[in-house]
Amino acid sequence: MTKVILETRGISKSFGALQASKDVSIDLRAGEIHALIGPNGAGKSTLIKQIAGSLAPDAGQVFLNGQDVTALKTAARAKRGLGRTFQISALAMEDTVLQNVTLGALGAGASPFQFWRAALDDQAMRAVAEDALQRVGLQDHASAMTAELSHGQRRQLEVAVALTLKPRAFVMDEPMAGLGTEGSKRLTVFLDGLRAEAPILLVEHDMDAVFALADRISVLVYGEVIATGTVHEIRTNPDVRAAYLGDEE
Amino acid sequence: MTRESLFNIVMMSLLILFPLWAWIADEPFMITLATKAVILALAGVGLNIALGLGGLVSLGHAAFFGIGGYAMGILASHAQSYSPILESPFLIEGTKSMPVIWLVAIISSGLAALAIGVLSLRTTGVYFIMITLAFGQMLFFFSISWPAYGGEDGLPIYVRNGFPGLNTLDPIQFYGICFAILAVVLFFCARLAKSPFGLALNAARQTAERVETVGISPYRLRLAAFTISGMITGLAGALFADLNRFVSPTMFSWQTSGEIMVFVILGGVARLFGPVVGAALFILLEHLLGGLSDYWHIYLGLLLLLIVLFARGGVIGTFAGKGANHD
Numbered sequence A: 001m002t003k004v005i006l007e008t009r010g011i012s013k014s015f016g017a018l019q020a021s022k023d024v025s026i027d028l029r030a031g032e033i034h035a036l037i038g039p040n041g042a043g044k045s046t047l048i049k050q051i052a053g054s055l056a057p058d059a060g061q062v063f064l065n066g067q068d069v070t071a072l073k074t075a076a077r078a079k080r081g082l083g084r085t086f087q088i089s090a091l092a093m094e095d096t097v098l099q100n101v102t103l104g105a106l107g108a109g110a111s112p113f114q115f116w117r118a119a120l121d122d123q124a125m126r127a128v129a130e131d132a133l134q135r136v137g138l139q140d141h142a143s144a145m146t147a148e149l150s151h152g153q154r155r156q157l158e159v160a161v162a163l164t165l166k167p168r169a170f171v172m173d174e175p176m177a178g179l180g181t182e183g184s185k186r187l188t189v190f191l192d193g194l195r196a197e198a199p200i201l202l203v204e205h206d207m208d209a210v211f212a213l214a215d216r217i218s219v220l221v222y223g224e225v226i227a228t229g230t231v232h233e234i235r236t237n238p239d240v241r242a243a244y245l246g247d248e249e
Numbered sequence B: 001m002t003r004e005s006l007f008n009i010v011m012m013s014l015l016i017l018f019p020l021w022a023w024i025a026d027e028p029f030m031i032t033l034a035t036k037a038v039i040l041a042l043a044g045v046g047l048n049i050a051l052g053l054g055g056l057v058s059l060g061h062a063a064f065f066g067i068g069g070y071a072m073g074i075l076a077s078h079a080q081s082y083s084p085i086l087e088s089p090f091l092i093e094g095t096k097s098m099p100v101i102w103l104v105a106i107i108s109s110g111l112a113a114l115a116i117g118v119l120s121l122r123t124t125g126v127y128f129i130m131i132t133l134a135f136g137q138m139l140f141f142f143s144i145s146w147p148a149y150g151g152e153d154g155l156p157i158y159v160r161n162g163f164p165g166l167n168t169l170d171p172i173q174f175y176g177i178c179f180a181i182l183a184v185v186l187f188f189c190a191r192l193a194k195s196p197f198g199l200a201l202n203a204a205r206q207t208a209e210r211v212e213t214v215g216i217s218p219y220r221l222r223l224a225a226f227t228i229s230g231m232i233t234g235l236a237g238a239l240f241a242d243l244n245r246f247v248s249p250t251m252f253s254w255q256t257s258g259e260i261m262v263f264v265i266l267g268g269v270a271r272l273f274g275p276v277v278g279a280a281l282f283i284l285l286e287h288l289l290g291g292l293s294d295y296w297h298i299y300l301g302l303l304l305l306l307i308v309l310f311a312r313g314g315v316i317g318t319f320a321g322k323g324a325n326h327d
């Protein structure tokens, strides 16, 4: 069996009376794209936050490379190889594009506790940053202010920052949202190649992308995983069709 | 060159030319005013690292200013009375050497900032403002109730401390020392803003979540920033005490914290020269308006209000436009 890189075991989380995660156990194996789909408010982002460490589960554990990281903070999980992109871009808007990716390179390699030499003069860091921009196609916007980027470009930048970390596993929360047909197609091709570097847990509403990319799909409804399987299995699953895909075909 | 760097060069030239003019025209009081402006600017430059780069609204920086001041006062008063500060378990004597006093001021205010930072940086927003204020007030009341060093009346020092090779009693020479320190610290801050640390701190102010997601703890960044910030303000406190040859609990008061913040806001938050412009303007207004009315703070308040409402970038923002706190 292929190696499990990332795993949740029995994750539960409630917000008052609302149970946003119900005993969620999913795993992400080396080399795969595991798509997480489900209707709005199903609890996809809530699960991602608990995996990344920005939200503590009420019960259950998160394992990264076989180690229980449930007690670790976000930064420590990132250091252990978890690369995350946000549904709503979390970027330093007053900084340039290059500064944003350099920040990623900084977290990945060097220590941020260097007070003298200019960050952008560090050749090693700069190479990592520029390479990441190149890969997502933002190389011509390196010196642009992040606030001036289009929505789609910000989504690309999110991915670029995650790339600088050279993660062992990616968790991406709707990276295609608002990209438009062209942008989605390009990102689909890119993610297709990326899975060879590190597996991707992909939350996505764009079903064309999901069906094109996913090795496996899990369907989340009201905080609960109602099915996990291959694209074919999920497309033909009557429960899933009733709960989520029904209105599509 | 950006308009802001041009502005900074003009400001730096003024800080050289004005005291030179006062020296030639034999106006020692003007030199003293300039010295005061430069020292207060230094205190503001310290705060600006926490406030401008880190987004940490500290209303307790008087704590560090006061600790620096009392470091000078305590060391110099013991040297002046030839009584050691501590005899056992080992001997610690007072000193009149400025470099030693500065070092003690920097280390003690840095340690205080580290301790206060550890206790307050888990909170944000209004709570952080209140906790830093509370620590400042704690030290204020402590200094009042500590009779050994003057208590409420403060502690006069009869001689100015010495610096190798200089006559520190000569206003222009003392000004030179203070100006040189300010210049060195500004240079350090300019480097800091562009360093990996500055990049990360600045990003943590905008989006802490992003910084965590790349594996950096915002808390540690802020703690380091707060400590460096306190060290610089503490050094300013030591110089301020030397300028006045007097330390008192006023240095610890919340009004002092407020004034340091006013320098930063007047001049421009997160601008390298913001506190310099702010402190210079403050001293200028105090000098011009203070003669007209005892209530000159009303006019200062009015100006501050106008700046906060209509010129968010302070004086520098108004002159040099929006923008590049780092390019």
Ligand SMILES: Nc1ncnc2c1ncn2[C@@H]1O[C@H](COP(=O)(O)OP(=O)(O)OP(=O)(O)O)[C@@H](O)[C@H]1O
Residues within 6 Å of the ligand: A015, A018, A020, A038, A039, A040, A041, A042, A043, A044, A045, A046, A047, A087
């Ligand atoms: N901090 C919170 N406090 C209270 N309720 C919350 C909180 N965060 C999420 N929720 C609720 O939990 C449910 C799941 O939200 P979540 O954002 O995980 O959904 P999602 O599957 O990502 O939806 P979308 O597809 O719209 O992004 C929603 O009903 C949401 O309102």
Ligand SMILES: [Mg+2]
Residues within 6 Å of the ligand: A044, A045, A046, A087, A173
């Ligand atoms: Mg979501």
